[in-house]
Amino acid sequence: MQDNFDKSQTAVERLNLLELASDVRAKFLNIYCAVKSKISRELAKLRRVSVINSTALPNFNIEQASTSRAGVRATRLPEFKLPRFGGAYMDWPDFYAMYTTVIGNNEDLTNLEKFQHLRSCLDGPALDTIRSLEPTEANYEKAVDLLTARFDNKLLHFQGHIRSIYRLSSVVKGSARSLRQLSDGINSHLRALNTMATTQEIADGMLISLVSSKLDQHTQEKWEEGLPTNKLLKWTDMAAFLEKRCRMMENIENAMVTHTPSNQKTITIWMSLHLVTF
Template sequence: MEWINSLNQAFDSAQTSLERLDFAEISSDHRIEFAEVFMDVKAKLSRGLAAHRKSQLPASTAANSTSIDITNNADLSFRSRKPRLPNLEIARFHGSYSEWPDFLATFTTVIGNDDELSDIEKLQYLRSSLGGVALETIRSLEPSNANFKKAMNLLVNRFDNKVLHFQAHVQAIFGLKGVEKGSSKGLRELSDCMNSHLRAIRTLANTQQILDGLLIHIVTRKLDQRTREKWEEDLSITELSTWDAMESFLEKRCRMMVNLDQALETQTSGQQKMLKALRC
């Protein structure tokens, strides 16, 4: 048993060295595949040793050891299956704000709260569950126990944003495809997607905030590029915008543009009078 445990440590050391040399190794399934084979072999070896020891015991003690063997084997079987738990499906996260809450909850439940996994193993699972900009966010972190929490903090700071989650769901609602005539499948997909986004939005905002958010989205799509940029500059990064704020912004923007137009007209009129006087 000591030999097989040392083999596990040797593999872990070798795989870690490979991952430091080539980041592509991080997203490979080598660790998972080895863990499955390792625990399966260890379980069979343990059962074999237990059976051998029992055969060496006197008949009187063999019966008494039966319940212990059953308990040990059941516990061993559970432990041998434990590393397989992270193989549960975790949808890969590529950086979509609307998908972050579900990904975080699933990953935390399946991987993050598993006390039998070391932090470096959790980091490997995390890397293999990411793609796109999400993976780029933590790519520079080397595989180590200390860097798992750093990686999670980086992702939370980047993607755990109530405002961006809300906006992503609103944009998704307005981006839903129309239903083709007579398509029951299309109608079902539209209904399911709409309800899914609404359920998510209701966890982020109350009814008035949802209404304001929908109105703001409709109006901002009608604005010119410069006005939209000015509106975005004034937005809070932590609190949802209100229609009152949008109304105030539009009023302020209108006044400013009217004043600029009047100033331009006055300047143009003055220049025309000056040119006329010079010609006389």
């Protein structure tokens, strides 16, 4: 169902570019996950009832009885597989939204069961974040808080999509498949960006990313220091930083200008006097 929707929505977006800025996909994903979660809970209840009845009446098979009454074979829904998360910041929002819908808000599960589901979904740095916690009822909320504190970073999510756009492979000459991959990749990242930023913020973010990639390592480190986690940056922030950095470096260079011999002699005498005093 989800694949069919993605194909249909992609076709609509090709006909109307304004659809790229809509939240249709996000709404569909929320509804889809909610329905799947409800179905899973109902199936779990039916399985528990089936176990109880089969224990009380070992010769009675509920599924066979309902099938014989209906005259057709019951169709089983495919099992819903939870997404996996390995620590990529831009994957966190989708993972957490789906996990919360299917597992986190499931009242039929205990915190211990939720913890076990959560651990089974994690890999790499994400799993390392909660690896030291024992799987207990009390530690489930701690695990969720640790993951949220580390990966729920709006600025890093935003920057991740921006950088991914710049890293998309160039189109191979005469290759329709290569061009399609570029188009689908850009549209995918733009849809994600449109859910967290305005058009102006996206434009500023792309310009900031381009300029910061051209900075020397030390200047880039200074830029990264103290950046907010839940606030998107404007180009004026980068422009102000560059101006301040330029003035500071120019002042340092002017202070280090080579002195003339007479000035050097004066400085040497002054330093000698102060050393004797010290």
